């Protein structure tokens with residue numbers, strides 16, 4: 001489902017030199033597969049997710065999602081692809097503060113250009129245990145609840161792939177598990193492939209597949 | 224969840240800043256609206272023949288001053304024409320083209336309100352503002368047979384405190400203070416108060432022209448009277464008149480004038496005959512009567528004759544015929560129009576400055592919203608979409624401000640309306656919407672697009688990966 005070949009990404013340093021961040025020979029993820037991505041801070045995990053989501057472009061290489069190589073897409077095509085095929089959950093501040101929980105979920109549908117499916121949005125919020133919180137603004141929700149809304153929103157457009165970048169990093173350990181469970185269950189239900197970036201061993205341990213980016217990423221080895 | 228709604232939500236989120244920004248636009252728009260409405264109302268009420276008559280026949284001279292004096296009771300009279308000219312219009316050689324002719328004599332006032340001497344037809348036959356009939360809030364019209372009756376316009380009545388049954392002594396406009404021993408001027412009785420008309424006539428008092436002639440002067444004060452009477456008066460009298468205008472007036476109190484008329488039948492043979500014919504006794508010999516102007520309603524059923532009337536009058540060496548609506552619109556386009564254009568430009572500048580306020584407000588919020596924009600982009604919003612959201616935000620703010628401004632503007636007109644009506648006699652309704660107000664809508668959208676462009680460009684160029692990373 002997701003295949004990366006010879007993906008290279010580097011940033012230009014202030015002195016003009018090239019700073020390689022990503023250099024991945026090969027990376028695969030099957031449809032519906034769930035994995036944890038670990039590695040020390042700064043090894044390029046977030047950058048890898050941006051490349052997979054089409055937010056950042058690699059300098060070279062192929063990023064195949066399904067049958068498409070998204071590196072060949074124009075930027076608007078990438079945006080549309082991301083809206084329809086990729087769900088994204090960040091570490092914090094996932095939600096737009098001016099919008100209620102329900103509206104945050106609908107927002108994802110709005111950008112996909114498809115029809116706005118309110119019933120699905122409500123259903124998703126109920127499934128993450130927030131059926132009674134739909135009209136609450138993000139500030140009225142705990143961080144754990146906000147992350148669950150973000151999970152519901154990431155699934156709104158029935159994506160093929162869900163990327164979660166340290167989704168539990170800001171939640172106390174008591175509520176971490178709830179969010180991880182929601183993520184895993186909902187993805188399994190909808191057959192969505194899932195990459196969870198995490199620093200927390202208890203979270204990583206629950207996945208059958210745990211990849212350490214430091215081992216895959218040749219740029220880190222060089223550094 | 225449309226882009227409009229997303230834009231609206233960001234406005235709501237920064238409610239105070241948004242409200243203040245929109246208020247700025249609103250104030251500018253209110254000014255524009257007020258200028259447009261007041262101009263439009265003044266324009267319309269002038270152009271639609273608010274006077275109720277279509278010609279003013281008066282002495283040769285400044286047509287503008289003649290109109291200002293006759294219609295608006297402003298400025299000074301430019302002189303007089305013989306009373307016989309009124310008769311020519313009313314029943315003589317011009318009468319076939321004339322439906323109604325009403326003489327007016329000015330030159331007196333009472334406590335700052337102009338006293339106009341005329342005949343009851345002024346209110347019985349003439350109309351105002353598109354064929355509305357004059358009505359009396361209290362009392363009745365004055366009677367032609369009662370020389371010392373008068374009626375007051377609504378504003379004049381309020382300003383002078385005159386009520387039905389009160390009497391007053393008009394004073395000569397050219398005297399600074401009323402003379403307590405003024406024998407020339409008999410006291411006049413108010414028999415009616417006109418209902419409010421929204422025309423300059425609200426500001427004047429109207430008395431019987433017969434009584435006016437018994438004051439002993441023709442029209443625009445003793446100076447003119449003296450001049451006009453010179454050739455026909457005795458040398459001794461002439462001297463005294465030339466020396467002292469006031470003395471002239473004092474020498475001709477009503478009763479004395481009556482005597483004077485009786486005493487000199489041989490000197491004024493025609494006058495005596497006229498007296499007999501009219502059954503009146505006059506202070507001013509009949510053949511020496513003058514009027515300041517004659518208001519003429521031409522006969523609509525004979526448009527050809529009516530059109531020629533002006534030319535015929537102007538061909539005479541005595542008088543000129545002026546179409547007040549034409550003079551007023553010239554004045555209006557020449558002076559008032561330019562003033563209004565300047566006001567309009569100023570008001571537009573205020574709106575533009577307020578537009579820059581939108582720019583500053585949204586632009587300032589952009590640094591806080593970089594992360595929000597990045598999140599929207601991560602959800603699949605394109606650069607164009609996030610740019611559009613910011614533009615829509617700018618448009619909503621300016622249109623919201625515009626709507627507020629239109630309400631405020633009309634409210635302002637509503638508040639200023641009574642003052643305007645009092646000062647100018649023009650009735651301004653706060654709900655008289657102008658078609659050119661509609662131009663505000665595309666204008667505001669264009670303005671909003673221009674000022675929204677910069678922050679929209681910031682949103683468009685947001686580096687998603689960087690904004691997402693720095694916030695985490």
Ligand SMILES: Nc1ncnc2c1ncn2[C@@H]1O[C@H](COP(=O)(O)OP(=O)(O)O)[C@@H](O)[C@H]1O
Pocket residue numbers: 011012021040041042043044045046047048689692
């Ligand atoms: N825009 C950028 N310009 C330069 N360096 C960057 C930029 N974004 C990220 N980096 C660097 O790339 C490396 C990888 O970053 P990131 O992918 O966020 O790591 P992780 O998510 O694994 O902590 C870091 O060393 C970071 O400093």
Ligand SMILES: [Mg+2]
Pocket residue numbers: 045046047165
């Ligand atoms: Mg990271």
